[in-house]
Amino acid sequence: MSVDFWIGVAVIAGIYGIAALGLQLNAGFTGLLNFGQAGFMAIGAYSMSLLVVEQGWPLPAAIPIAIAASVLAALLVGAPSLRLRSDYFAIATIAFAEIVRYVFQNAEFAGGNQGMIGYDQGWRNFAGWLSSTLAPWGIGNPQLPLLLAIWIFFLAALVALDALEHTPWGRILKGVREDEDAVAALGKNVLAYKLQSLAIGAALGAISGIFLALNVTYLYPGEFDPTVTFFAYSVLILGGFASYWGIIIGTLLFWTVMEGLRFIHLPLSTNQLGSLRLVLVGLILVILMRLRPQGLVGRKAEMQSRQ
Amino acid sequence: MITVRDEGRPILSIEGVWKSFGGLAAVAGVDFSVAAGSITALIGPNGAGKTTLFDLISGFAKPDRGAIRFNGTSIGRLPPHRVARLGLVRTFQLTRVFEAMTVLDNMMLAAPAQPGEKLITHVAGRAASKRSDRDVRAWALELLARFKLDGKADDYGASLSGGQRKLLEFARALMTRPKLLLLDEPMAGVNKVLGRQLLDFVEDMRRTEQVTFLFVEHDMDVVMARADRVVVMAEGAVISEGSPEHVRNDYRVVDAYLGQPRGAA
Numbered sequence: 001m002s003v004d005f006w007i008g009v010a011v012i013a014g015i016y017g018i019a020a021l022g023l024q025l026n027a028g029f030t031g032l033l034n035f036g037q038a039g040f041m042a043i044g045a046y047s048m049s050l051l052v053v054e055q056g057w058p059l060p061a062a063i064p065i066a067i068a069a070s071v072l073a074a075l076l077v078g079a080p081s082l083r084l085r086s087d088y089f090a091i092a093t094i095a096f097a098e099i100v101r102y103v104f105q106n107a108e109f110a111g112g113n114q115g116m117i118g119y120d121q122g123w124r125n126f127a128g129w130l131s132s133t134l135a136p137w138g139i140g141n142p143q144l145p146l147l148l149a150i151w152i153f154f155l156a157a158l159v160a161l162d163a164l165e166h167t168p169w170g171r172i173l174k175g176v177r178e179d180e181d182a183v184a185a186l187g188k189n190v191l192a193y194k195l196q197s198l199a200i201g202a203a204l205g206a207i208s209g210i211f212l213a214l215n216v217t218y219l220y221p222g223e224f225d226p227t228v229t230f231f232a233y234s235v236l237i238l239g240g241f242a243s244y245w246g247i248i249i250g251t252l253l254f255w256t257v258m259e260g261l262r263f264i265h266l267p268l269s270t271n272q273l274g275s276l277r278l279v280l281v282g283l284i285l286v287i288l289m290r291l292r293p294q295g296l297v298g299r300k301a302e303m304q305s306r307q
Numbered sequence: 308m309i310t311v312r313d314e315g316r317p318i319l320s321i322e323g324v325w326k327s328f329g330g331l332a333a334v335a336g337v338d339f340s341v342a343a344g345s346i347t348a349l350i351g352p353n354g355a356g357k358t359t360l361f362d363l364i365s366g367f368a369k370p371d372r373g374a375i376r377f378n379g380t381s382i383g384r385l386p387p388h389r390v391a392r393l394g395l396v397r398t399f400q401l402t403r404v405f406e407a408m409t410v411l412d413n414m415m416l417a418a419p420a421q422p423g424e425k426l427i428t429h430v431a432g433r434a435a436s437k438r439s440d441r442d443v444r445a446w447a448l449e450l451l452a453r454f455k456l457d458g459k460a461d462d463y464g465a466s467l468s469g470g471q472r473k474l475l476e477f478a479r480a481l482m483t484r485p486k487l488l489l490l491d492e493p494m495a496g497v498n499k500v501l502g503r504q505l506l507d508f509v510e511d512m513r514r515t516e517q518v519t520f521l522f523v524e525h526d527m528d529v530v531m532a533r534a535d536r537v538v539v540m541a542e543g544a545v546i547s548e549g550s551p552e553h554v555r556n557d558y559r560v561v562d563a564y565l566g567q568p569r570g571a572a
Contacts, residue, residue: 168423168440171416175405178464182403185365186417186483187391188424196426242407 007143009255014150015211017251019232021157021244022204027233028242029165030197031177033090036077037205037232039097042224043070044206045213046104049119054109059122067206073100074202075195082194097226105221115220123214150211157204162244173197234285240298249296257281317376318343318487318519319364319395324373324383326356326363333359335543336373341487341536344513346520348534350527350554352564355540357523358400361489365397366390377487392419394486398493400523402472406465410456413464413475414447415440417482447482453508454478455501470496477505481512490522494529506533527565531555539564 019037026034047066051057057065073096081092104110127145134140164170172193175183180190213219231254239250261277268276288295317340326334334356341347349357362368364375366387375383377395385393405413421443423429423436451457454474459467467475477493494502506529512518524530530537530551537554539547541563547554554560 164426167429167436168415168418168421168443169426169429171408171412172424174408174412175416178405178407179403181367181387182399182405183416184387185367185391185397185399185403186479187388187396187419188416189388 003141004143005259007141007147009252009259011143011147011150011215012259013251013255014147014154015208015215016232016235016255017154017247018150018157018204018211019208019228020235020239020247020251021154021161022201022208023229023232023236024242024244024247025161025173025204026197026201028236029170029177030173030194031086031180032082032194032197032201033086034093034198034201035090035226035229036093036097037201037208038224038226038228039093039100040070040074040202040205041209041212041228042097042100042104042221043073043209045209045219045223046110046116047206048210049116049213049219050110052119052122053116059120063207063210066210067203070202070206070209071199074198078195078198082191082198094226094229097224097229101221101224104224111220113220115218117218119219120214120217146211146214153207153211157207158244158247165244169193234281237285237295238288240295243295243297246295246297253296254281257284316343317341318378319521320376321360321364322374322376324360324363324375325371326359326368327371332543334363334370337540337543337545339538339545339548341519341521343519344517345535346509346513346533347522347536347538348530348551349521349523349538349540350525350530350564351540351546354542356543357540358491360540361397361491361523364390365395365489391483394484395489396480396483396485396487397489398473398476398480398491400491402469402476404464404467404472404475406463408464409461410451410464410467410475411444411447411460414451414479414482415443417479418443418446419483443482450478450481454505468496470498473497474501474505484516485518487519487521490520490524492523492525494524494526502529509533 019041022040023034023037026032044066047069048059048062051062051065052059077093077096081089084092105113110116127142130145131140131142134144172183172188175188176190176193183193184190209224212223216223235247235251235254237250238254239246239248258277258281261280262273266273266276320340321337324334324337325332337356337360349360351357359368363370363383366382366385366389370383373383374381377390377393380393382390382393382395405416408416421436422432422439429436448457448460451460454477456471456474456478459471464472464475473493473496477490480488480490493505497505509520510533513520534551536549537547537551538545539554539557539560546563547557547560549557555565
């Protein structure tokens with residue numbers, strides 16, 4: 001397969017890897033089943049796009065505000081629902097993500113189902129300049145700048161989260177995952193920690209959504225349906241529960257399979273092939289769960305003790 | 308009701324506290340106080356409302372009526388973490404060990420006001436955070452040694468036996484440097500020799516650090532030998548209160564709980 005294919009795989013793998021990092025912090029290290037990551041991605045992507053297209057902001061100024069918008073949404077969703085039991089929180093976040101998607105689908109200022117274009121001009125200019133600069137070294141692939149940006153951020157965020165896991169802060173998050181009443185009985189404000197975890201997860205979701213928008217050049221609500229969140233969870237499960245590093249291998253494997261299956265020639269319609277992809281991915285997950293329930297890189301001890 | 312107001316100001320006072328679940332009054336007008344620096348035992352048959360009372364004191368349940376004061380501060384409406392920060396810390400009857408964390412991490416989590424607990428202070432003051440972590444680790448290992456868990460420091464909480472879980476929860480609560488410690492059946496499943504050593508340690512802490520203890524216990528030998536005061540509950544109310552000798556000879560206690568004098572174990 002061509003270089004373009006592998007760059008494409010790595011770009012989308014990086015985008016989902018960033019979203020999965022946020023989910024790993026939430027689910028793997030705080031015990032919060034955040035099923036609304038697609039919603040946080042959508043808010044990030046659309047806020048960026050609206051600021052650039054409607055308000056004429058430069059992209060570098062729009063991105064921090066878009067991340068802040070997503071964090072604010074996380075705090076608004078989390079403040080009431082994080083007081084509930086974890087399964088209610090999970091349902092609340094699915095509902096939140098769907099509400100966000102339907103709002104953008106019906107909002108005329110955001111193009112409705114038509115979506116938005118033109119938010120990425122600033123990025124294209126920069127990427128064009130960078131790839132023409134790199135061209136003399138034979139690495140002038142037009143997708144390369146996006147690949148680099150995504151993976152530099154992905155790896156930096158991964159290292160930072162991994163470091164945070166080993167702080168007293170990270171220790172309390174794990175305690176919340178294990179038994180939040182016991183944490184409260186020891187004098188720690190459980191809700192504050194849950195909100196911080198969710199806010200950071202949402203910020204990573206927003207960044208993932210912004211990269212996703214830059215990758216597609218045309219932003220529409222269908223990009224953020226619930227399967228996006230579930231793909232990100234599949235990446236997390238493949239890599240392993242409570243492991244940030246596992247996400248790298250999880251996301252590369254998941255997207256290699258997903259994209260690679262496009263090249264298998266079977267006497268099937270496009271729709272059928274699309275479904276078959278999901279069947280095969282599901283099968284791989286089932287086999288993995290049988291053989292290595294902790295995921296490819298996950299820690300067995302942290303899985304076993306939750307039975 | 309016989310009330311023996313003994314030495315020392317009350318660190319905890321419970322005044323006319325009620326709590327009902329549905330139609331059932333689990334705690335029905337409880338009044339008593341715990342003297343600062345004392346070791347007070349709370350005893351009574353199953354279903355007497357002892358654990359509900361612990362929940363009310365520690366903020367895990369809110370009283371329908373009545374007041375709970377800790378060092379003069381009303382705590383009946385405070386959430387659990389605020390109560391704990393005042394220095395009133397509890398353990399649970401059904402142990403709540405962090406299973407997928409190491410024993411040492413269980414302990415270190417509990418240390419109060421660590422600079423590294425907040426993202427901002429951790430990032431802004433890495434050196435201070437590291438220093439504090441070293442101190443916390445040393446204090447945790449010292450306590451673990453006391454509780455004969457130092458050999459388990461790097462094992463996951465899930466690998467502990469029932470008795471070891473009780474011990475870890477006890478030790479973890481001490482990490483918070485409490486003023487008043489509520490222990491819910493701390494000796495259940497703990498071997499007798501170690502139990503005796505720990506009770507000596509409790510006496511020690513009371514003397515040297517003025518920690519007050521209120522504990523629920525079913526082992527009457529422990530209660531009679533170690534408590535300064537005993538509070539007896541039955542059916543949601545205090546039926547007797549006083550010195551161990553007084554309570555042991557109170558016919559209401561014998562009827563409701565002990566069966567025969569010096570009998571129950």
